[in-house]
Amino acid sequence: MAYPANYRYTKEHEWLDAKDGVATVGITDYAQSELGDVVFVELPPAGTKLTKGKSFGTVESVKAVSEIYAPASGEVVEANGELHNKPETINSDPHGAAWLVKIKLASPAELDGLMDASAYEAYIAAKGKEASA
């Protein structure tokens, strides 16, 4: 699966798509494939204040619980309610329909530290090598 060129990525495998001060956040294809079949998603309600680097929710597969970390600080304007009943969307469309939250960015400058698609792809390729060594 291709990593959209206009997204920004974290080392914890979240993606962020910022437009006009509002960022859509999700987990990457690599993250969903590491997790396996996703069966449960817990997200904060609108109005929740997120702090960059802090956990704001969980995604669970059959075998594992995974924390999701805020790629940037801001206030949740919307959480993806569709995932409540269809958590498996995270496996099938992690970069699209399975977005997790939309946040109003507190400080757009925070995005400067995130990776672009090619840097992220190089990062996960290196992780793959590490695992098979």
Next chain:
Amino acid sequence: MDSGISSTISALRKTPLNALHRRLGARMVNFGGWDMPVEYPATGGPSPGGLMAEHKAVRNSVGVFDVSHMGDIRIRTGKTPGGALAAVQHLSMNDAAKLAIGQAHYSAMLYPEGTFVDDVIVHRLGEDDFLFVINAGTREKDISWVRENVKGFDCVVEDLSDAYTQLAIQGPRAVDVLQKLTNTNLTTIKNYWFTHSTVCGLANRMIARTGYTGEDGFEIYVPGDTKTSEKVWNAVMEAGTEFAIIPCGLGARNTLRLEAKMALYGHEISETINVWEAGLDRYCKMEKPEFVGRAALAKASASGLKRTLVGLEMIERGIARDEYKVFDAAGEEVGVVTSGSPSPTLCKNIALAYVPPALAAIGTTLLVEIRSQRAKAQVVATPFYKRPRKAASQAVTS
């Protein structure tokens, strides 16, 4: 995201099929010191895997597991006949004298306290010849325990753990798959019996109707070199193509055994949990005059239980996981989850937990603490899943 799954370390032990699992793209994890496949890729292959698909393949048709990490200890006759049986009777809580040659049963080796060294499948190979199949993570401990405790007995102990590749072919169509690879009439092998026969052209291999999935199935023991192991694996996969066989990892093995309420060492049974607490009474033969742990168990049964293993089903949203705390309706901490997971067959979130006997009645409401929030669960009957028996399914279809 932080998956919490331990990544591989190069010092881990490998089964003869390790390279094959990696070629298949399996996600590998450290399981008791072994580099084992937890699940196979969800996309890419002709029959996509992934824990859920692997679990369902075993429940509905057939799947194959590499379980070569399991250990094998043979206890056979010493100078005079009868010594091996006597040693097994001392080591094992079930009654090996009741086994026919070619029969196996579930049992456990206990500490003098009546708690678990390990659970084992005891196979009677001959009149005075036995094979213990033991857990991977407890191999060294088990073999030393056996050697230490048979000192007064006239028998020979052999650690055959690395001699075999063990494949578990599991599911309602397992018999059809394996039948294509052997001339032995598999329908004559009853549940928990075994035979020695030719499999995939390999003479005198053990074929046992055993498994750890709650489903019908077989475990075969073939020579433990990579070339033979891969040949047999490929033959099983080819024979299973018409039944959509897929390779299955430890992830599905765990959810399958949990639905069937089969104990996992370090979870439902351990060196601090005794036989009565674990509810394994029917495999423990107190009518035997002596075995390690018997005296403590005799005392423990008289003094009453402090905790007992129950099945839980989540009522409120949330997944109970291993080691989560359990509370009673009044908010008092009363126990702990030993294994918890979504159940792919039942589409519910299930768990096994130790709680006081007063809270073990079916229908009792309990609370499981999930990330500092308490979610309602209730005690349900176990096993969570019981496979449809042949007679029953025939009655329905005829």
